[in-house]
Structures are given as C-alpha cells and as structure tokens.
Amino acid sequence: MASSSTFSSWTFYGSTLAPKTTKHCSKFIYSCLNSCFNQTISSISSYASHDMTSPNGKGVDWAWGGLSLKSRAQCGALEVGIESSYSVGNKFQLEDVIEAQQFDRDALGAIFEVALEMEKIEKNSTGSQMLKGYLMATLFYEPSTRTRLSFESAMKRLGGEVLTTENAREFSSAAKGETLEDTIRTVEGYSDIIVMRHFESGAARRAAATASIPIINAGDGPGQHPTQALLDVYTIEREIGKLDGIKVGLVGDLAYGRTVRSLAYLLAKYEDVKIYFVSPDVVKMKDDIKDYLTSKGVEWEESADLMEVASKCDVVYQTRIQRERFGERVDLYEEARGKYIVDCDVLRVMQKHAVVMHPLPRLDEITVDVDADPRAAYFRQAKNGLYIRMALLKLLLLGW
C-alpha cells in the first residue's frame, strides 16, 4: 500500500481544469485518498454544480492535448497508484459520446485498448470498484431493453450505481411539455453521467450542449448510435486481428440500417479497406455513403451474389430487414427479407478465419444452425458492447 508521503505534494487547482473534468477528477482523487487513508476529509472544493454550466453551451468538443499538461499530470500522478496502465500521458479527454464521426483512428485505438482491459476485469474477478460512488442516469425516451441493460451492466461491473427510466417520453415531465434542456438540467443534479436514448435526431447533441456532466448517446432516432458503431469495429479487430486491409460484406437493409451506415463511415478511417454491398434493390446503400467512401479512397462495389462475396470477405455483416420501413407493402418486405440469408451454405464458402456479424436482434436472416460454428461472432459482438461501454464510462468519469 502506498505510504502517505506519496501524496504529500498533492495540490488541487480546480480552476485550471475544464468544467466536466474538474468535477469527476476531484471526485476520483477524493476516492483514492479516502480508500488509502480511510479517513474523512471534510471538503476539497465547494463550488456549486450550477456554476459549471456555460451559458453559451460547449458543444461536443473533445481534443487531444486539450488540457494543460499540468492538470493532466496531477491526475496522472494520483491515478498511478491505482490503475497505472491508464495514466498514459498525452491522451485526449473524452467529454461526451455523441456520434461515431467524433473519433479518429487513434482515438478508436486508444478506446479499444481500454476495452481490452475491461474484458480482463469482467472475466477474472467479481467486478471492479473503479466507479464506486458514481451514479449513471439512463434517460430513455424510447425503450431499448438490450442497450439499456448493456450500459447498466457496464456501470455495475465497475462498481457504479444506476438510476433508470425507460419511459421518459410517456411518463416524465416531457409529457407535460418540459423541454429536453430543462430535463437535462434537473437530471444532471441527480447523477454524474447521463446515458440517453431519444426519438429525435440531434437530441443527444442538444443534451450535451446543456449538461455540465458527460452525455452518452445511446441512439437518437434515425440519427446516431455511436456505441454500436464502436463495438462493431472493436469486434472486427478482436476477431480478425486487424482493421487495415480487411474486406467487409455489408448485407441486408443498407438503406435504413444506421448500423451499417455508421460502420461504413468508421471503416473509411482505415487503410486498404474493401467494402461489398449486398442488398435487395428496395433497401440499397444510399449515395451519400458511397460518395463518402469514394472521397476517402475506400474501394467498394455492389453485388447480388452473396456466395461470391462471402468467399472473399473477412467479415460478413448481416442485418435485419426492418418491417416497419415497408408500411403497407408487406409483399415488398417479404420479398426483401428472404433474399439474402446467411446459412450453412454461406459458411461453407467462407474462409476459415472469417466471421459472421449481426447487430441483433435477428429473425431468420441468419439460420439457427450457424450459431454453433465458431465463426458465428454475433453473440461475442453483443458482449463486446459491454466492454466498449465499460471503457467509455471509465474514460468519461475518470479520464485516462
């Protein structure tokens, strides 16, 4: 155990830290001191949380080296006794997680390293106490049990606590006409981080502009679902061992599935990637993504031959055809959904190292007999969501 002299030169310059960092960093330091010395310290800083909200909003800005070396060094010095591998010097400070585009490949790599640490923590112990004393609010304006449980599990695996509301739209003050901004200002008083799902595109960004605590976007309508995009890329790296030079077949609903759109976007950050689009005509990948890929020098092609694509790819990424997109045209839906099925025939032509992925839930676009094949990666993929979310919670609340 560290002797008290380790901490003797420690001082606290609250004003030199960015708003969101200050609160959590001071909380963390406090926790360290408490657990090491087991004594009560009455007060470190006494500013009220409402002083930390900039009236102009602060947007969604995170930055490499955005903090002065001085403040980072301080935090690092204390963290070193607890989690030495995270005090890695010049890392960026994550403030919010709003959209997949906010991450470049270095940021992705850094987050994946932490996710790998989280995997070890989750597998080999009864759970870390890293986030003990922190409260996460899951503010869901539309229900998504899977995503919510994944975030809540992540928080609890790290020793944190959770406040839950799954029907914020119907039940909360929102039903009485309260603005999202007012709701956020209230809920931030009860918690240290907000995980938010909303039915309107852009809601997460508005929340982040208001909040003085970190916001994670757990899906905002047709907009973004950045943690899904992160876990997809993480899964490819974990399963295939690399991201540069991979060949990925995106299959199914490419028009409406925000998952594949975000994934295409993120894959463009890597070198020598080749993407195949395999989809029924009614749900083809839209031009904006194709143009974007072309502009980034990513090779892509459309194909109607799933077998041929599957034989070439490292990853066959299947998606569900979403019935709700077809309205009255059940006939079109039925035609589309049966067209490209991943079954044992597809497995047979796939390479030994390749994998099948799927964001889940699946209906019958992957047949159940595929599950037993070690190349069926979709349940491991779902589990990776846990590690990515643990990593993000750690980074947003404690920093590096």
Next chain:
Amino acid sequence: MASSSTFSSWTFYGSTLAPKTTKHCSKFIYSCLNSCFNQTISSISSYASHDMTSPNGKGVDWAWGGLSLKSRAQCGALEVGIESSYSVGNKFQLEDVIEAQQFDRDALGAIFEVALEMEKIEKNSTGSQMLKGYLMATLFYEPSTRTRLSFESAMKRLGGEVLTTENAREFSSAAKGETLEDTIRTVEGYSDIIVMRHFESGAARRAAATASIPIINAGDGPGQHPTQALLDVYTIEREIGKLDGIKVGLVGDLAYGRTVRSLAYLLAKYEDVKIYFVSPDVVKMKDDIKDYLTSKGVEWEESADLMEVASKCDVVYQTRIQRERFGERVDLYEEARGKYIVDCDVLRVMQKHAVVMHPLPRLDEITVDVDADPRAAYFRQAKNGLYIRMALLKLLLLGW
C-alpha cells in the same frame, strides 16, 4: 480508529425503544460494530418483524423527546465515533413523513441543518456509505420520474440500495384488487423504508398506520407532497438567508397547485412574513388558505400587477397553469397561461438579492432567457430536493 474499549460498556435494551426506532437503530449499531471490528456477531435481537406491528395502528406520531434519554444516549454514544454532528442530544425522532403540517419551525430548522450536511457530502466526495445495507422501496402508484429519481439518487448517494416500481397501480397486485394495507405489509418485508406516491389523498397516512417501517409520502393525489414543501422552504433560507421577515409573491395557478398551498402553510410558521397572490381569476388562491394565514397573523394581499409585486418581493414563486384542470375549456386555459410570465422585464424590476423559484416542470411561464440570471433559482431548488431527501432518509433510518 476507535479502540474496542470505547464499546465495552455498550448494552442493548431493545424493549425500551419505540418499534420503528428499534429495528433501524439496532441495524445501525450493528453496522458500526461490524465495520470497526470486522467480525461476525451472530445475533443481537431475534424478534420477527411482524411482532412489531400494533394491531391498532400507530398513526403519524413523532415527538420531541419521545424516546427515553437512556435509549437515545446509547445510540448517541455509538454514533459519536461515526458522525458526531448528529448526536445532538434531545432531538425529535422522525417516524414517517406524511404531510407538511407535521413539522414546526424547530423541526424544519433541524432538518435543514442535516440537509446542509448532506450538501457537503454530495459535493465533496464519491458519496457516503452511511446507509449501506439499507433498502428503500419506491412504490409509485402513478409515475413521477423526477420525484422518483430524486429519491433514488438521495438513497444511493448515501450508499443505500433501491427497489423500484413505477407502475404499482397498473401492474401490481393492486390491479387484482389487493388493498393498499396488504401491499404495504408485503413490501415492508422486502425493504427498510417505503417512498410512496399514490393517486388518492390520504393513502400515505393509511400506509404509515399499517407499516412497521418508515413511510415517506412522495405525493398522494390532490393531497400532500411534503418533501416538495420542505425543499421550497429550504431553498428560500439558502437563497435569501432568512425566513422571518420575507416577502413572497406566489404567481400562477394558486387554486390547484398543491405546491403553493403547502408553501403558504409552512411560511405561516415564520414571523413577519408577507405573501402576495398574483393569479388569473380562474385559478385564484382559495379561501381556506387565506383564512388560515389571517388566523396566524400572516399579512397577505392579492394583486394583478406582477411587476409591482416582483419589485417588492424576496421570492417570486412562479407556477405552471395546469392544462388538465380546464377540461374542454381550452380558451380559458390559453387566456390564463399567458397572463403572468416571468421574463427579463420582471427580472429588471426585481431586487438584486431576490430570486425566482418554480417547482418545475415549466413551460413558458418563465422565459428561457431568465435562466442565465443568477437570480434564477429553480434548478438549484430542484437540486435542494436531493439534499432534503437525503436528510429525511438519514433521519428516518439512522435517527439523529
């Protein structure tokens, strides 16, 4: 760390304590012993919880000095090592929180002192473990996300745990016709304290008459919402620095808003208070409150001039006109809601030390540009709800 001799003269007279106190006090003492000596003690008392329910009910009685000095002194002696500031001698023992009227000004002052302690705890550490091992059940017969999250945050900030049900009316045995009393008798077996919201006036009192554990009323229909009333008065004291001699303008829906009615009631407990009522004709303050204020010697007047009232008051307490009260008469609602708006013009005439309060949620009865003014106190007010609820949980479960 305390030596074992500190505790050597300790003995336990369970039978000299009132039912609700006994259980929790013994639990607390047990916790202290455990955490200090880190050893297992098999059993202190072994009565079953069902023995503690008086068949005649016990009502909502709390009392100054209701416990013998002997039993209090005992608890105090043990608590002194943990939280010396709370072992303040002759304090009342809170058993339930049912209605605002149960508190006199001394009780309010004592609770506010604890709330201030809670504010320090919440701001300066990763959370207390004061209520570790305690379970709070939030039994909500109608949803109120804001109130529920505030209570659950309060419990978790003190290290306690929570059982939640937000749809007790629709989902629970109530739907099969079970009485509230039976539900309470079951839920008290699973928890140490029940926070209850109900759609019927008087439900909380019935629950308290049945339960052998503490009940907090988190709103019962058109009846009471005592923690809101407490946080309002606490906010005035925190913002203005005093309660005697203040001038308060109550604005908006004074007929149906239980918030302003409870607040008027509590303000009558202080000296030289002056109250102004500013409301559209259709939602004027009712005579019962006016008569009550007169009987208590509180000066009040009605006014149609918000600007003039705002210029004189320490507190402008704005409320939402509740659409649901107007039924089909949308025209009356629209007329009423636009009549008295707190905006920057109102701010301009307000005194420098004065504040704007609002129980939230707000629609447009306070314009958004007011938020940036330091006199906009409503989000701080919401946050004070957390401290008041932390204080009440602490007092109900651990005593002073």
Next chain:
Amino acid sequence: MASSSTFSSWTFYGSTLAPKTTKHCSKFIYSCLNSCFNQTISSISSYASHDMTSPNGKGVDWAWGGLSLKSRAQCGALEVGIESSYSVGNKFQLEDVIEAQQFDRDALGAIFEVALEMEKIEKNSTGSQMLKGYLMATLFYEPSTRTRLSFESAMKRLGGEVLTTENAREFSSAAKGETLEDTIRTVEGYSDIIVMRHFESGAARRAAATASIPIINAGDGPGQHPTQALLDVYTIEREIGKLDGIKVGLVGDLAYGRTVRSLAYLLAKYEDVKIYFVSPDVVKMKDDIKDYLTSKGVEWEESADLMEVASKCDVVYQTRIQRERFGERVDLYEEARGKYIVDCDVLRVMQKHAVVMHPLPRLDEITVDVDADPRAAYFRQAKNGLYIRMALLKLLLLGW
C-alpha cells in the same frame, strides 16, 4: 484471518467442473482471495464465456454428488474460512430452478437449512456482502411486481446487484421477433444469473437449455412457479415444525391455482400427509393431482364443510378465486367467491397450533379481522419467500 499459507496449495482445475459451476466457483474463490489479502490478482482463467455453452443444450439436470469429490473439496477448502456451515460435503449442485418436481425431500431439507441461515442474516445485520460483485437480471415478460421485488430484495440483501426489465415482452427485441434463446444468449453476457417470468409454459426450461448461467423460473404462464411452492412448504415447516404427518386443507380455486397444485405435488414427498380439498364445484381439484396423490399413497378427501376441515387441519391454505377464469360468467364467479371465506368463525374452530396460509394477493376470501390472530401466517409466508430466494441465489451462485 487466514494466513496466506492456507491458500498456497490451491490450484484450479476448471475442466473438471461442470460448466455453470466453473464460472461462479472461480468467481467466488477469486472474491475470497481478494477480500482476504486485499491484493490484485490479474487473472485466474481466461476462457471466454461463449466457450462454455454446449451446443446440444444441457437440460435441467442437477445431481447429488454430480461433481467429483476433488473439485468440490477444493471449493470447500476455500469456502471454509468464509461460511463454514455451507461446506457440508456431499451436497448436490443446483444449476437451475425450473420446476417444483426437480426437488426431492432431501434437497428441500437442505435448501430450507440455508433459508434459515438467510433469515438470521436478514434479521440481524445490515445485509451480507456474500454476493458482492454478482449481477442478477430480472427478465420479466409479464409484470409481477411482488415476485420481482422479492427476488431483487433477496439479491440486494446479499450484497448483489440487479438489472431489471419488467416489460420484456412489449419493449425488448422480443417485440421485433427475436427468439427467447437469442435474448437469453445476449442477457447472459450482461449478468451472472437470470430470474425469468414468462407467459408461456416451458419457457424457463428452454432458457435453461440455452444459458451457460443459472436460470430461476419466476413463473411461466400456466406452468410452474417453483419458488412459490418452495416457500409454501418452508412456511409449513417453520410454522408447524414438521412436514410428515400433517393435515392440510386446500381451499378455494383448486382447478386453476398453480400454487395449490404444486403444493399438493410437493406434500406427496412426505409421510402420512392428509389433504382435504374444499372448493366450489366449478373450480374443483382436477383428477391428475388426485390420481398422483393416490399413486403416492397420500390420503385425500373432498369436503364441502370448511368448518369441519378447519377443525382438523394443521394448515388451512386459502386461495383467491380468479375472476379472469370465468370470462362472461360473472354470476358463476360471484357464487364461487363467496362460498368459502376464512373468518373469525373459522379461526374459532381451528386448533391452537394451526395456521392460515394464502399465496396473496387476497381479496375478501380471508376477512381482515383474521390478520390480528397469531395463526394468520400469510404475511410471514410472503416474507419466507425472501429467505427461500436468498437461499436459492446463494446456492446457484456460490454453491454449498
């Protein structure tokens, strides 16, 4: 405190343990080591959880002595320092709790012993930390607030954490057509044990066949509700002091009530039991149970005279007539529900040691004035559900 040499000869043979045991046992051991030495051990085993799922399913098999002595002895050696009373040698390993029939009388007796330990833990301390670091998912496809709160309280009283979903049917991926098996494969990635309530008979068995973590059936449609059956038998033993030789009157809805059917089934495991059926004609006990009892040598008879039966029985087990079973025939329902009421007249003829039980919720089939009589055991019965569930969680996650 144990010296480190206690552990020096410890080794881990993961492959000799049954799948479900391995994970949790290693977790527990890890926890012990951590709490004793307060040091970080980076990794014991590193297999991924998806490796542990047998593609063929494993059914609902638990077995006396199903584990080799070697592996059990190992676990026992470590547990001995923590909870010596549980390392009782040759006990069966519980893998899932699916139906009442899976337990024989020795298993029941063993579980009841643990439940009694749990009663002591719950009454005399601020809660055990036995399950600290474990996560229970309550996956409820239909709401049952009472059962859910009971399980969640049980988990939290032992220091464990909970992930909750009360509307899995409406909200989750199930609404999009995901199979139960896929949902289970996802949720098992987020938790250590799943408590499941479902609207389809057999759902729990299917879940258990899929899951690599323990499943507890909290009711599956018209099928089973095994923890209710266990708590009923436990209550009889606690209240009457024995199970062999008892006389039990089953009253009310014997046709549709799964409670009384399961209870009849379990009582057949004991010696010299006599069962009386007292019910309106429209809801009489069905022949399958009668034939089963006869085949097991259990004496039973039907009676229309509640007073006479009550005077002879050790237990009068009253049940609610379920209105929903009568459809349009409100007249039949009204006739049935008023026929056999347990009131003070019934109490008067009952023996002094006898008790009244009821699975709750009750309407007016037991009058409220019965509650004050010490023989009214139904709220104690509800509380016993907590102890039974604590015991099962302990046994499924930590073993004996």
